[in-house]
Amino acid sequence: MINKYKGIRVKRGSFINTIVRNYIIFSALLIVLIYAVAYLTSYNTYESTIDNGVKKLASAYREADDLDKVKYQKYIGNGSGVVILDRSGKTVYIKGRCPVKTFTQDSIKLIPKNDEIVDVDIHTSTRGDGEKVLFIQRRWTTDIYSEYIDSADTDVLDTKHNVIYSTKFPDKTKYTNDEYKVLTGKFGKDISIIKTGLRLDGKKYTLVAFQKLDMVSAMNRRERNTLLIVAGTIVAYVLMILIFSRLITRKVKKPVNALERAMSDVSQGKTGGLIVYDGPTEFVDMCDSFNVMSKKLEESEKENQAMRDAQQKMISGIAHDLKTPVTVIQGYAKAINDGLVDDQEKYLKTIEEKSQRLTELIDEFHQYAMMNRPDLKLNIETVDICEYTREYLAGRYPEMDIEGRHLSLDIPDDCIPVRIDKSRFNRVYNNIVNNYLKYCGENSTFYCSIYQRDDKAVITLGDDGPGIPAEVRKTIFDPFVKGDSSRASGGSGLGLSIARDVVRGCGGNIILTDYPADPMKTEFVITLPVWQEEGEDRSSRRTDAGSGEEK
Template sequence: MKRNKHKKGHFYWLLARNYISFTLALVISFSFIAIVATLRISGVLKNEENSTPDLYLDILKNGNYEDFPVEDLLDIDGSIVILDENLKPIYQSSDNINTTYSSNDLLLIPDYNMNSYTHAETYIDANDKERILVTSYVYKNKTAVNQELWIFDEQLNVIYNTRNINISTLTPLEFSYLTRNINNSFEAMKYSFKGNDGENYTMILLKSLINNKTLIKVSHTIKYTLWTFLILYLIMIICFIYWLHRKVNKPLALLDEAILNFSTGDYDMGINYSGPTEFVQICDNFNCMARRLSESEAQKKKLENEKKKILANISHDLKTPITVIQGYSKAICDNIIKDDQKDLYLNIIYQKSQSLTELINSFSEYNKLDHPDFKLNLTKVDICEFSREYLAERYDELEVAGFLLDADIPEEILTCSIDSFQLTRVFENIISNCLKYNPRETTLFFNIEKADDKVKLTLGDNGLGIPNESSEHIFEPFVVGDSSRGTKEGSGLGLAIAKKIVQEHHGKISLKNPPSQGFSTEFEILLPLS
């Protein structure tokens, strides 16, 4: 089977390929966005790690505490308090913050430059008493190098600590210093330095846990990342849907246009589409349907024209004998005709009525063959034996008419499924024409031979022959006499009926032009072997 060059693979493969491409594009886009977001977050965290009081030590040593970048180091709500050696506050960056710190407070507040992590949790000991466990880890190069444990009871009495600090009880504020969480709002850290005046100072740094600039930047980065991905995802979805719409809508639009043209009677406008196999197949099927309907419409018009022609011809052929019969019978009834001429007139009336009957019978048979309910009564018959019997029955008639018979029928059995009655009519119509239009001493030929999976029957004569201009229309209805043999006799439906009968047998009948040597007229009938 010839492959359709317009086909470009199955539609589901096209969907699969493009969906995979869409997924890969989505993954690549998301990966790119994630990488950019990760680099941005890493930059923010790196800036926070690199931002330490050590960078501003000169400001602290010179005592220019107002120039210390509190917000950059401690976020928006952060504050600092500078304490001298006696723990007396000498500077505070904002009002309403605690400026009173004891030596115990400084022991519990973690150092700023110490990368540590503190975790507090409650548990029930073996005596069913609630205890508080505080664990601190000190990290160096992301590895824990020191661990500190504190255990408290419900009143924050110190039960155990690994620092061997002589503290028996902590206040809630001191406990918040230890856990780096002041009222769930600030984280306290300390930084010690020596001023240019030789005095030792301690800076208390209060970093906001709520308005953490780093967390806000990270949160914004994540939010923008998600929004960017969502927008990109929606754009890609819209593009994919638009692409799918174009792929599906294009053949549907072509099909819709073709159907509209089809409804107006334009059957010749085919669909020229190149794309997925399924859509190409639909368009091809539509083109095939349109072509068949166009051929059917043309055939219908041809049949209608033939029917009109048949009606016109039969009206004409009926009119002539009826007019003669009416005129002659009227003359006899009015006693216009002499007595010695009445027999002649009656004989003419009888002959015309015979012609009229023949014409009506032929027309009736022709229409019956065209009826959808017409069916052959097929039986398997040896076509050679069947033909010999038929010729034997007609031999005497041919001899009386002065015609010769030359039959060449093989002895082998050639079986065909035929309707004996209808096939006999085919032979009768062809041979009757030979007898009607040829002079005496004309030889009739009847030959049978096997041709592959068919039987070829040859019927003809060496008489007057058929003019070339009439041979093309010989099987059309009402082709008689003056248009074929030079006379106007018969109904002109014999060969048309013969053709229909042969076609009903799934065979073929034709007039060979030019005929074979020795023939003037040669009909060839092909019938399938059973």
Template sequence: MKTDKRKTGSFLALLIQNYVGFTLTILCILALISAVINKGFERRLDLPSTSVLEENEGLLEAGSYDKFPYKKVLGKRGDFAVLDEDCKVVYKSSDEMETSFTAAELYCIPEMTLWEFTETTTFTNQEGKKQILVKRYGQIPSQDGEMYKETESFMILDENYKVLTNTMDFPAKRLGERELQYMTDSVSKKYGYQKHVFTGEDGRKYTAVFKYKKIDDPSYRQIVSALERLWLLTIPLYIIVVAVFVLKLNRKVKVPLTSLSRTITQYQQGEKPSNEYRGPNEFVEIGDDFVRLANRLNESEERRLKADRDKQKMLADISHDLKTPITVIQGYARAICDGMIPEERREQYLRTIYLKSSALNELINTFYEYSKLEHPDFSPTLKRENICEFAREYLAAKYNEIALAGFDLEVDIPEEPLFCDIDAQQFRRVFENIIANALRHNQEGTILRFKIAAEGNSIKITISDNGKGIPPEIADVIFEPFTVGDESRNSKQGTGLGLAIAKKIVKSHKGYISLSKKPEKGMSTEFIIWMKMGETLSET
């Protein structure tokens, strides 16, 4: 199947493409803004960066403490110190960094690579004594080391910070105030502390204690305010993106509609419409459908104009065919009434009037017959007949007229019966009109041949002659009403309705009649009638 290159996909696909493009654009804008916001937070807040620590952990393990980029990890105002297993400081980044930490203090400092949060609650027990509940929420590595699981542990202290209950594995029986401050990140209002435990290349465990600058409330509010203003950019950006995609989609929809409008305008102006639009399948098909509709309307209009012309011609022809005998009858009758005709010629005039009135009556009957066949409610009264016997009886009755006209009749009708459903009176008219047409237009000595044969499930009736033939200029319209070979329409040629009536009768029998373009050898004119044997035959 040939592909229409004008079609670029369905309208649904166009909507999906624009929707997906719009969505991806919005997501990219949001991702960009989020990245800017995150970068702004990291730069303005100087928060500890776990990722930078993990990237440079090898420097700590190798003992290259002076090369460790602690400023990138902790921010510009951060410091760190490294302690061995005995809690002795082996390295510190500056003199401002503390140099003394106990094992209990190190335990209480949260691990930087793990999420940890500690909160305290003071309550009174049933004995009326004040106690402190310390809860720690955090994460610990799973057994495979690839995942983390959340943990929750707690301690209960008395009012002197003595440990009463402990699920944290705290290494002392009493929790000091500074240790509790480390645990709850309240040692200093300016600085926070986190740790990282690692194993050095010598196999010993070390603890890096990181000190970083906390963000104070005014600075935090300033940063949040700036970032909120940045988020406000999403509104104009969203409007711009929506406007761009609306204009783009509007153009994609407007172009085919403009093309269709142009096609309609062409049709209104009497030009031949054409659809050259390239785009979504539906719009191309709508344009093509309109062009086809316009062409059909043009064809319908041409048929209507032709029908009007045929109607005008029919009225003119009927008027002409009626006027001639009426004029003769009126003239002769007037002459007789005025006494202008001698007595010896009066009988001749009266006979002429009689013959002309008979011809006029036959003409009127012919017009009536044609108009009756034209009526939409007309249908023949079908009866099963042996078409061979029917044709023999008709030709026997017609033989004298054929012989008197000087024609030789050749008949080839099989003896075995061939049945089909016909209206005998109407079908006799078919034979009559074809043979009468041959007798009217050919000279004496013409051979008239009538032949019936069975072909498959059909019956073929052939009526031919070797006369002068039908002029080529009317051969294609021979079955149209009022078709005659000479425009003068003399009395010999008749009304031009005979073959038109024959065709309508055959068609009403669901048969088919045609003028053969290649008559059998020796014949110049050949009419072929096809009838379905025993039932009807649709015209093809």
């Protein structure tokens, strides 16, 4: 947001730290996701090979009051059958399609449990005497996709199912037809057999199920579940990326939007607005930089507006100050030209005076314009300000003396070197002394003192005249400020403005004190940096007074 509030910035760490922190969180979540996928895949591999339908059917029989009411097809599919055997292997219940209805103890052992898989491999061979032999190998596992085999057994039979060799039943001599069907798993097309334990009325039974194989078998169940796991993993990963991207985007978008709105306001001329943003260091610094720029633009706009107002005021002041002498010159010249005056000498003298005043005004306007040029170069040179001031005031003393004015000096004999433009600095003294001569009466005194304070030369210029009104003091150095009517006649109001610009151009400053030292009523203080040659140390030197003189 952008407003005028100046708050303290709270830097929450760099943007890089934010990215690293979010990346660590993202990586941790990714590890959890990988672990979950690995677990689900392992669980699916095991569960997909287990015929849970038979197990659920056993639970349904256990809870049913009447076995015939149980819809076994619901659990093991259509075209299937169920046989329930007691502990001795006797058939006590039969329902549906059952290729084998009676079982021996050996045949029961050959039936895989609901969590087992039997892979049967049958090979036919011919012995030397021409008799055919069947090699039947059964591999037991809990995962059809795994190469690991829990156990295996091998039987060698002749064509009449006589046992030539058996690892499972070493003492067995012959398999009955039903036993052979269970041994080889040949019950007809797409029929498999499986068993599970069953408890009815507190007694143990064996539930044998004949299932019709279809496409949704153990393999297909695992493939279907694997597809769901893969799809879920992709969705979870995409969601994690979106969340991570969203978090990063929010961190970036908030300051960018604030900057965009703020720059839009600046483009519409609304300067000075500040962005208040707390977040990563880089964006806080960016917003702070914008705030500095916005504040500078506001100050620059104010300065430009003040400059425009000053220019308008200057144009108005120039027009006003030039109008009076020009009007007098035009009127007197027309009167002389029309032959309306007898004493032409008096009129010509007035025209001369007004033209001189017009020249002075134009010179002041020119000097003011020159001092405000950015490419102005002052002719700076090293001057002993004490000697320079004494020579200037010595040149002005006769004028003061003729008009009955007094001069009081307190200037030391020591050299206080400063760097100034002598010709332009002359205008500083001229403007202050001329104002004194214009506005202070007979027997008034002009005061001047110079002393060095640390690395500054301090020049005090003042008088004991009527003083300057308090309401004008704060703007006395502004262009076209002339004070009250008693001190406003005939001036352009640019003298002190030019004096200030000259002093500042020389690296110093000039002020009008609010409380002049007695007996002065008006006191200007000029400070200039003391020039030191390389290797010279004047820091301990202080000259507060010299050989004062009064004339």
